[in-house]
Amino acid sequence: xxxxxxxxxxxxxxxxxxxxxxxxxxxxxxxxxxxxxxxxxxxxxxxxxxxxxxxxxxxxxxxxxxxxxxxxxxxxxxxxxxxxxxxxxxxxxxxxxxxxxxxxxxxxxxxxxxxxxxxxxxxxxxxxxxxxxxxxxxxxxxxxxxxxxxxxxxxxxxxxxxxxxxxxxxxxxxxxxxxxxxxxxxxxxxxxxxxxxxxxxxxxxxxxxxxxxxxxxxxxxxxxxxxxxxxxxxxxxxxxxxxxxxxxxxxxxxxxxxxxxxxxxxxxxxxxxxxxxxxxxxxxxxxxxxxxxxxxxxxxxxxxxxxxxxxxxxxxxxxxxxxxxxxxxxxxxxxxxxxxxxxxxxxxxxxxxxxxxxxxxxxxxxxxxxxxxxxxxxxxxxxxxxxxxxxxxxxxxxxxxxxxxxxxxxxxxxxxxxxxxxxxxxxxxxxxxxxxxxxxxxxxxxxxxxxxxxxxxxxxxxxxxxxxxxxxxxxxxxxxxxxxxxxxxxxxxxxxxxxxxxxxxxxxxxxx
Amino acid sequence: xxxxxxxxxxxxxxxxxxxxxxxxxxxxxxxxxxxxxxxxxxxxxxxxxxxxxxxxxxxxxxxxxxxxxxxxxxxxxxxxxxxxxxxxxxxxxxxxx
Numbered sequence: 001x002x003x004x005x006x007x008x009x010x011x012x013x014x015x016x017x018x019x020x021x022x023x024x025x026x027x028x029x030x031x032x033x034x035x036x037x038x039x040x041x042x043x044x045x046x047x048x049x050x051x052x053x054x055x056x057x058x059x060x061x062x063x064x065x066x067x068x069x070x071x072x073x074x075x076x077x078x079x080x081x082x083x084x085x086x087x088x089x090x091x092x093x094x095x096x097x098x099x100x101x102x103x104x105x106x107x108x109x110x111x112x113x114x115x116x117x118x119x120x121x122x123x124x125x126x127x128x129x130x131x132x133x134x135x136x137x138x139x140x141x142x143x144x145x146x147x148x149x150x151x152x153x154x155x156x157x158x159x160x161x162x163x164x165x166x167x168x169x170x171x172x173x174x175x176x177x178x179x180x181x182x183x184x185x186x187x188x189x190x191x192x193x194x195x196x197x198x199x200x201x202x203x204x205x206x207x208x209x210x211x212x213x214x215x216x217x218x219x220x221x222x223x224x225x226x227x228x229x230x231x232x233x234x235x236x237x238x239x240x241x242x243x244x245x246x247x248x249x250x251x252x253x254x255x256x257x258x259x260x261x262x263x264x265x266x267x268x269x270x271x272x273x274x275x276x277x278x279x280x281x282x283x284x285x286x287x288x289x290x291x292x293x294x295x296x297x298x299x300x301x302x303x304x305x306x307x308x309x310x311x312x313x314x315x316x317x318x319x320x321x322x323x324x325x326x327x328x329x330x331x332x333x334x335x336x337x338x339x340x341x342x343x344x345x346x347x348x349x350x351x352x353x354x355x356x357x358x359x360x361x362x363x364x365x366x367x368x369x370x371x372x373x374x375x376x377x378x379x380x381x382x383x384x385x386x387x388x389x390x391x392x393x394x395x396x397x398x399x400x401x402x403x404x405x406x407x408x409x410x411x412x413x414x415x416x417x418x419x420x421x422x423x424x425x426x427x428x429x430x431x432x433x434x435x436x437x438x439x440x441x442x443x444x445x446x447x448x449x450x451x452x453x454x455x456x457x458x459x460x461x462x463x464x465x466x467x468x469x470x471x472x473x474x475x476x477x478x479x480x481x482x483x484x485x486x487x488x489x490x491x492x493x494x495x496x497x498x499x500x501x502x503x504x505x506x507x508x509x510x511x512x
Numbered sequence: 513x514x515x516x517x518x519x520x521x522x523x524x525x526x527x528x529x530x531x532x533x534x535x536x537x538x539x540x541x542x543x544x545x546x547x548x549x550x551x552x553x554x555x556x557x558x559x560x561x562x563x564x565x566x567x568x569x570x571x572x573x574x575x576x577x578x579x580x581x582x583x584x585x586x587x588x589x590x591x592x593x594x595x596x597x598x599x600x601x602x603x604x605x606x607x608x609x
Contacts, residue, residue, distance in 0.1 A: 311550075343607065353529050354530075384564055387564040391567075423546055466568070
């Protein structure tokens with residue numbers, strides 16, 4: 001029974017709990033057991049709050065017993081990225097500088113999740129302050145990809161992606177600044193959505209690059225992602241960049257799952273040289289599949305997308321160098337070298353030198369460089385102009401097509417350590433996802449099979465216009481349904497079974 | 513060479529990051545590669561193109577001027593590295609004293 005419970009979708013769990021077929025406490029306990037069994041190997045979680053989770057689940061059961069209305073995610077367990085502040089659980093952002101920090105306030109996203117009845121299991125691992133594409137930049141050690149424990153689960157929301165793929169939780173939250181939801185979702189074989197910027201609140205999300213940071217859902221199915229998207233999103237007066245408009249009808253779109261007559265653009269610039277052949281093979285099949293489902297496929301050129309990655313690695317570090325100035329060792333977090341002889345400035349420098357990891361330091365220095373007088377126009381200023389040109393490429397493209405598609409990542413999951421000390425190689429993992437962060441539009445990643453060359457998951461990225469999030473879900477759900485029919489089972493059924501001792505045999509089923 | 517070791521040391525001082533000699537050597541070499549790569553943005557002809565600072569148009573946002581309960585001293589000080597007389601205790605900020 002326990003294993004069956006953890007393999008249900010979030011939608012199935014919610015209806016089984018609402019119908020009284022299973023209690024929320026049983027569902028939560030099954031997931032806590034799964035975490036106890038496999039997380040020693042996967043290391044998706046930095047902190048598991050069993051007591052708080054079981055109390056929240058009991059509250060759902062009590063509400064149901066009393067005949068009170070239940071929220072849309074009532075009793076559904078969720079893994080929360082450790083970048084969302086939680087008033088009853090530590091929030092570290094994967095950094096030594098915040099080790100053990102207990103925030104005095106709750107993020108809007110987690111508050112909404114609790115109000116929707118979701119049960120927060122704990123906080124998941126991430127690249128330090130969301131800077132990275134592998135979780136290797138976490139001060140607390142990397143998470144591992146459930147498909148192959150020697151490989152990265154992507155990042156920065158790699159802990160949430162690994163937890164969902166390893167059946168430790170049906171849902172996870174992430175944040176996407178340059179691809180940090182879609183890239184880990186793709187390499188873990190699950191669904192990840194970056195909503196339109198401003199569609200979900202940044203209040204209580206520890207800031208990395210404020211003009212880009214976008215909270216969003218990770219799930220095993222497109223419908224589950226939509227349910228979570230709807231529950232966590234919406235206007236928030238506490239975030240001045242929050243969009244004051246209704247959440248796009250993402251759940252209805254996921255249920256519609258139909259591309260008949262839609263115009264779908266294949267982005268010329270996101271493919272070809274530098275892409276893994278196995279990724280391109282599965283992407284090509286997805287294009288054919290969409291055509292067979294009645295979509296009209298059009299090749300579209302976005303000539304400035306090639307400059308999106310360099311522009312991003314100027315804009316994001318510039319914003320981070322400013323945002324991370326708040327970690328000054330004075331009011332909260334780590335303080336080093338305060339021996340009574342050193343000045344505040346010396347203590348601040350020592351603390352930041354000790355408390356931040358290599359990637360965070362590199363980006364702070366890079367951002368400080370890009371914003372320096374004498375360099376500003378050539379670097380930050382130019383990058384902001386590229387941002388305009390990338391946005392115009394999207395505007396032109398969406399004049400011709402309803403959505404754009406590409407591979408979600410240039411390669412499948414790479415090996416732990418392979419790119420750890422080669423920042424430029426690491427940055428390339430976000431090549432396909434960055435354009436939508438710069439332009440702020442919605443973009444979804446759905447699994448589209450295993451790469452024939454290494455047997456690892458490949459993601460299909462579906463990009464939709466600003467506030468056209470529902471379109472991405474509609475296409476993603478159609479692809480998911482057609483592939484499931486072709487394979488006879490969900491992709492994750494092919495993942496090796498995880499046990500406490502290691503990995504069992506590879507999945508018995510095959511999509512080949 | 514787009515960036516020197518001395519420049520990295522200067523930027524680290526501006527950023528209040530105490531770096532070791534090894535870190536300085538390592539970062540200087542890596543930042544040279546990164547800056548050469550991101551300098552590609554200069555290839556774009558951007559004459560007359562306005563900069564974008566934010567993905568969505570930003571307008572000033574107002575809220576009703578309603579008093580809400582503040583955090584409270586105990587909660588605000590709960591995570592402080594050092595507390596004295598219900599205040600944050602910080603290292604000296606002046607050189608003399």
